[in-house]
Amino acid sequence: MKSRGLYIHVPLCASKCIYCDFYSLPLADEVVTQYLNALTREIQLKGEIWGGPVTTVYLGGGTPSCLSLGQVAAILKECNRFFTWQHGSEMTFEINPGTISKGYLRGLKNLGITRLSVGLQTTAPRHLAILRRRHTVGDFIRVSENIAGAGFVNYSVDALYGLPGQTLAEHLSTLQAIVAAGAKHVSVYGLQVEPNTPLAQAVAQGKITLPAEDEVADMMLGGRDYLLSQGFSHYELSNFAINGYQSEHNAIYWRNEEYVGLGPAASSYIKRRRMSNAADLARYGSLLTANRLPVAACEQLDGLWEMGETMMLGLRMLSEGVNRERFRRRFGCDCVEVYSAFIAKFVAQGLLEVTPETVRLTTRSFPLANQVQMAFLP
Numbered sequence: 001m002k003s004r005g006l007y008i009h010v011p012l013c014a015s016k017c018i019y020c021d022f023y024s025l026p027l028a029d030e031v032v033t034q035y036l037n038a039l040t041r042e043i044q045l046k047g048e049i050w051g052g053p054v055t056t057v058y059l060g061g062g063t064p065s066c067l068s069l070g071q072v073a074a075i076l077k078e079c080n081r082f083f084t085w086q087h088g089s090e091m092t093f094e095i096n097p098g099t100i101s102k103g104y105l106r107g108l109k110n111l112g113i114t115r116l117s118v119g120l121q122t123t124a125p126r127h128l129a130i131l132r133r134r135h136t137v138g139d140f141i142r143v144s145e146n147i148a149g150a151g152f153v154n155y156s157v158d159a160l161y162g163l164p165g166q167t168l169a170e171h172l173s174t175l176q177a178i179v180a181a182g183a184k185h186v187s188v189y190g191l192q193v194e195p196n197t198p199l200a201q202a203v204a205q206g207k208i209t210l211p212a213e214d215e216v217a218d219m220m221l222g223g224r225d226y227l228l229s230q231g232f233s234h235y236e237l238s239n240f241a242i243n244g245y246q247s248e249h250n251a252i253y254w255r256n257e258e259y260v261g262l263g264p265a266a267s268s269y270i271k272r273r274r275m276s277n278a279a280d281l282a283r284y285g286s287l288l289t290a291n292r293l294p295v296a297a298c299e300q301l302d303g304l305w306e307m308g309e310t311m312m313l314g315l316r317m318l319s320e321g322v323n324r325e326r327f328r329r330r331f332g333c334d335c336v337e338v339y340s341a342f343i344a345k346f347v348a349q350g351l352l353e354v355t356p357e358t359v360r361l362t363t364r365s366f367p368l369a370n371q372v373q374m375a376f377l378p
């Protein structure tokens with residue numbers, strides 16, 4: 001079956017982290033009610049148009065674990081009236097390591113959730129405080145035990161590096177805690193200073209100083225070496241997994257395949273059309289009340305752009321790369337012929353590798369990955 005993802009954005013957070021520019025709102029009963037009512041309408045509207053089989057389901061945010069089990073069950077039940085998935089399909093649920101009980105996790109399992117994604121970021125108390133994360137290392141250890149106790153094997157943890165004053169030893173200590181906790185997948189991101197965040201303001205005012213570029217690169221490479229030594233494969237630029245635990249849902253994005261996004265600020269990609277929902281609960285809700293799709297931006301991609309994006313995104317996958325046969329089936333041509341000039345140049349520079357099956361980045365290209373990827377866009 002062709003892969004197709006379903007993403008549900010839960011725009012609720014107990015508090016706002018200093019670096020975050022995702023759309024989320026402070027948790028309050030009336031906000032939850034407004035969100036759930038509007039989401040139900042969106043499921044029905046989009047379900048009638050784009051319903052059908054999906055291969056993965058992902059509840060992200062925000063903080064989906066702000067919802068009660070009953071609310072999660074109601075969302076999935078409504079989705080299931082229009083979107084179908086096979087029992088045991090990858091269904092991911094993001095949690096923060098706050099007060100998540102074993103009972104809540106067991107409940108998620110009973111709802112069919114097969115994979116958890118835990119937003120840890122760091123184990124250093126001073127960094128958790130700077131980032132305004134609400135949890136402690138103790139919370140992470142407890143939630144990891146509860147995850148295992150509830151019978152989940154497939155779980156991922158997010159880590160951030162390049163934090164203010166962070167050393168390589170501190171980053172490695174976070175990764176060691178994640179591996180010790182039994183995670184099968186780790187997403188490791190460099191801290192980005194997004195415009196209009198409190199972090200951007202603090203950096204501009206000189207209140208926060210970030211590590212130098214070479215220190216950040218050392219953390220990236222040191223973290224990578226450590227995870228490889230623990231049996232993880234570096235299968236995507238920011239993602240590591242024990243074999244068999246790679247994220248199927250994220251692979252849909254990286255292969256530039258279709259997904260339906262629900263919830264404020266969620267994106268969809270269907271029939272070469274990229275759509276973003278209004279990133280504002282009031283606007284999102286009022287469009288749905290008027291029986292209109294809550295879409296704020298829509299872009300119809302032409303064939304050339306779609307090919308370029310397929311190259312750009314596919315190169316994120318370090319082991320799989322851009323699968324030439326899949327590309328040929330989709331576009332009727334060989335990507336190595338279409339992009340022969342770029343590919344020859346990058347191969348000569350040692351930045352790309354071409355095999356009969358794939359085109360992929362080399363280890364040497366990591367610091368320049370973005371530059372190589374962007375060259376494929378028209």
Ligand code: SF4
Binds near residue numbers: 022096119
């Ligand atoms: S918990 Fe996640 S979504 Fe919420 S503010 Fe923090 S980083 Fe953003």
